Amino acid sequence: MRETLRCIDLSSPIDAAGWEPDPIVHEVMTPAEGARHMSEEMREHFGLELDPAELPGGELLSLDTLTLTTHTGTHVDAPSHYGSVGEYGRPRHIDEMPLDWFLRPGVVLDFTDAGIGVIGAADVKAEFDRIGYQPQPLDIVLLRTGASRHAGTPKYFTDFAGLDGQATDYLLDLGIRVIGTDAWSLDAPFGHMIKRYQETKDASVLWPAHFAGRRREYCQIERLAQLDELEEPFGFQVACFPVKIAGAGAGWTRAVALVEE
16 A cells, blocks of 8 residues: 655744744735735836726735744754854855755654753753664754743743753764754753853853854754654654745745655
8 A cells, every 4th residue: 555645744833923032024915905006016117007996806916025034933044043154164054055954854852841941962862762763864853842832922932941062962973964943942041041151151051052053064943843743753754945045044944744654
């Protein structure tokens, strides 16, 4: 019997109604407004007359205009987001990344009990051992922290767990080049990192997962969702091609898990 392919949406929406530190502006031109707009444009630029009343229902096409950052919704961070200079050379922008990084076998690690703070290398290794999986180079590793339940609220930006520097390096040593999380950031929350720095004066606790990308080239997927819908921790493919924005440090993605049944 031929296997069927089930698609599981792992993406969070770009929603102007949700809470964001950088608010989204979503302006909608209705089909009726689109008809009037097109009429005016044709008259101004081409000297042609088109009465909107001649169109079906007086409507043409709708148009959405959004003002937002490339880090809104589910998105892929490019190496150039982590800094202007990399130890390996010039950090690449999102439109320059190899496409074969973004269609690969996936594995989801469960850190829903991690609380607020950092996930260490020992935690990551223990989770691989628990699920009985040996990661392969270019696998896409997804972290399920449970943070997505707070999406659209201020807690989404403060209550989650992220990787420390050693955990990030551990994954990169395995040949992983795309790491995803259902949290707002792959690092721990800002407040947690800054408090630790004030206590220790150890600069390595500040954005270690992001700054690892200054030493070694890799991409992050942030703000994933529905990772709990993956019934098995591996045995599926992840497709997460980023939008091709020239010269950008990130691009939105409709991340999807492809599960054979």
